[in-house]
Amino acid sequence: MDDAALFRDAIGFVRPLPEQPPPPERPRPRPVPRMAQRDEADAASEFRRALTADALEAGDALSYRRDNVPPRMLQRLRRGEFAAQDEIDLHWADMRQAEAMLREFLAHARAQGHGCVRIIHGKGLHGDSSAPVLKNLVDRVLRHRADVLAFHSAPANQGGTGAVLVLLAAKR
Structure with a gap:
């Protein structure tokens, strides 16, 4: 018999x-x-390119005035004839922190009735990117307020060029 049987x-x-x-x-x-x-990805890179296309360089001066502000006021501001009533230093803050700090600072300054404030953003010489990040952030935020x-x-x-003097509208 076999094994299977x-x-x-x-x-x-x-x-x-x-x-x-x-x-x-x-x-x-x-x-x-x-x-x-x-x-x-293409849209994001195009957006980043658009943001940096007109980006300010480290030595560039920030300058802006609304149409209803006389050019003479901007000249006086450029020469430092307005005394800054408050200031904020954004050094060492990342972009998100700096933007939040800047918005809060401007709201507080306006609520206090300040007419001129100084924002220290740095020249952007020691950052990782080629353009000064905080300087461009400050320029963008201020233009839209x-x-x-x-x-x-x-x-x-x-x-x-590492700081900017800002004229604020009177509190209503």
């Missing part, structure tokens, strides 16, 4: 298991929207 005699009758349906297939991976991802009448980089004895 001996084994069957020793085990006896074996009832076969009922047929089981096959296990479900692994779900297919979700499709990857490669074109949408590429479009997003309705309570800012004019601003200009401070005279050399008040910080030069």
Whole structure:
């Protein structure tokens, strides 16, 4: 007798298991929207390029005045003829912190009735990027605020191109 027959005699009758349906297939991976991802990346890089296209350099002076502000006021601001009633130093803050600090500072200064404030942003000589990040942030934020009448980089004895003097609208 062969081994298989001996084994069957020793085990006896074996009832076969009922047929089981096959296990479900692994779900297919979700499709990857490669074109949408590429479009997003292109849009983000275009946005970054647009932000840096007109970016200020380290030695550039900030300068802006609203149309209803006489040019003479900007000249006086440039020469430092207005006394800064308060100041904030944004050195060592990252962009998000600096923007929050700047907005809070301007709101507080206006609430206090200050007409002129100084913002120290630094010249941007020691940053990782080629353009001074905080200087460009300050320029962008100040241009979009309705309570800012004019601003200009401070005279050399008040910080030069590393600081900006800001004229604020009177509190209503």
